[in-house]
Amino acid sequence: MPWNSARVRAVLRTDLPASITVFLVAVPLCVGVSVASGAPAELGLVTGIVGGLVAGALPGSSLQVSGPAAGLTVLVHSAVTAYGLPALGMVVLTAGLVQVLLAVLRLGRWFRAVSAAVVEGMLTGIGIVLIASQSYVLLDRKAGGEALSNLVGIPAAAVRAVDTVAGGASLAVGAGVVAVLVLWKYVPRRLALLPGPLVAVVLAAAAVRLLDLPVATVRVDGLLDTLQPPGVEQLALLLRPEVWGTVLAFALIASAESLFSASAVDHMHAGPRTAYNRELLAQGVGNAVAGALGALPMTAVIVRSAANVQAGARTKAARILHGVWLLLFALVLPGLLDLVPLAALAGLLVHAGGKLIAPRARWRLWRSDRSEALVLLATAIGIVTTNLLEGVAIGLVAALAKTAWDVTHIRLHVEQSAAGTLVRVHGNATFVKLPTLVDRLEDVTPTGPVELDLSALTHLDAACRQALTAWADQHRRRGVAVTVTPEHELVEST
Known part of the structure; x- marks a missing residue:
């Protein structure tokens, strides 16, 4: 459709306000996911900027928004721990190129053939692991190595936290953020126009500042100082088989999450449907660029995408503009991040983990289809007790076993x-x-x-x-x- 004055006015009337809404939702989530991944806060903003300006400008889905996702936090943290932060860019860049190859081979639509129970089980498992790790940040404690032991140790960590001033203050701030997010849907309509995550984080930052609470805050080094583009020395990583396992996990999980998100977003609006291979290409190019800058991997994120649709966006201009606002914020106002308490971001991600688990939806599935629920349960337990890649493999085996049972x-x-x-x-x-x-x-x-x-x-x-x-x-x-x-x-x- 050619641009004319009427179309420009329509974009200004609908997509410009929607882009601001998505920007306000994206800022705390980008920062929270980045910190939880073991990376500087600015890298999450870089991935959000690339998601808007690069992936957002390419054809595929017109309304879904890309950026760093809570669903990849566990995998990114494992990669940073295993290979170091400088290696992250090479892993993300290579994963993006794998996604581009999958799109060129027109394999995007095949991701829709993955059992929904496996995908939901993957999200449930990630949610549990996310809660298991971020609960310790919320309690001003350090988590152990294994997700299962972290989960079991949360009650004892909470008892120890409330015995200290710093731990009690951190718990109060994080719990306050969770409470605001849970109760935000009940606030009056005019107030509900503000994004709940932003309000929760701002209130937490104000409380820490005004009450002079001993709670750690985000450390900011500056956008350009944080970028770590991969160099020639990182190429040697690709000679290690275990690195390719991480690369494939990034590519496949990010692709599946993005394309399932696209399907969900398509049900929210009456506009053009998603072209799956083109969307996969856009995600691959976006991840390649993010990796070249040393940033986090991206996926399409349902929280931001839903906010975009609900705010009245009509074209891809909204998601591109949200990237512009993130860029301006990162260049002009990065110092504001110094005021954000780590416990507030942990509360944000604990709430996100709860939404990934979605207990009500899982209970409904158990009541309606026990065999699908068992596949979901096997995937989630596999992720919690082993790791993300092996857990998904366990889920796929369980799904195949269920199919064989159904067939016979x-x-x-x-x-x-x-x-x-x-x-x-x-x-x-x-x-x-x-x-x-x-x-x-x-x-x-x-x-x-x-x-x-x-x-x-x-x-x-x-x-x-x-x-x-x-x-x-x-x-x-x-x-x-x-x-x-x-x-x-x-x-x-x-």
Whole structure:
């Protein structure tokens, strides 16, 4: 669509206010994710800037917004711990190039084929690990190495924290942030126009400043001083097999999270749908640029994207402008970050971890589909007890096992009364389950006319069709009336 005065006015009326809203949501999240990842606060802002100005300008999804995501915090922290902060840029750059390759090969749509239970289990596991690590920051304590031991040790750490002035103050600030975020949806509509994360962090910073609380704050070195573009010496990292495991984990998880986010955002608006391969290309280019600057990896982030849609954005101008505002903030007002308490950012991320776990949604899944819920549970437990990559692999194996079970599973439900016998067959009737089917049919003793209901079958192969036909004919020869639903499934033999 060509630009004209009317279109410019429309953008100024809708996308400009939306971009400011997204910017206000993005600032505390960019900083919080970066600090939790073991990186300087400014690097999170750099990734947000690249997400707006680079990924945001490329075709794909017009309304979803990219930046550093809580879902990658655990993996980024592990990479920084294992290889050092200077190596992060090379890992992110290579992961971005892998994403570009996947887009060129037009594999974007295949990410939609990943079991939703595995993806939700991945998010649940990440949420648990995020809470396990950030709870210690909130308590002014240092976390241990393993997620499971961190999780188990939280109550004891909380008891020790409240015995000290610094620990109690830090806990109060973090808990206050969580409380504001939880209760923000109940505030009056006019007040709710302000982003909850920003309000929570500003209130926490004001409380620490006014009450002179002994709570640690963010350390700021300046945007240009923080950038660590990868050099030639980092190329040697790519000779290590374990680094490629991290690269592939970055690329695949970031791609899956971005494309699932795109699907969710598409359901929020009536505008153009996402072109998945183009969006994957945009994410890959964005990560390549972020990596070249030594910054954090990016994904499309559902919190910022939802804020963008709800604020009335109509075009990609909103997400590009949000990147402009982040750039101006990082260049002109970085000193404001010095006022932000680390406990406030930890509270922000503990709340984000709770939203990733989404207990209500998980309970609804358990009540509606236990097998899918078990796949989700296996993935989450695998991530918490091992690591992100192995946990996802465990989830994929569980999903394949569930699929194999569904393909071969068959059930017979028999209802008998004075009026007759109803036999319902559910599932997949294949030769693999033929012995089970025949055994169950032989156990049925009709008490009158028989109705054989096959409407719930998802598949019926020739071997099982022949067995069902033989069983029906056998009872007909005994003088028992047998009807089949649907009628075309079986043909009476002659």
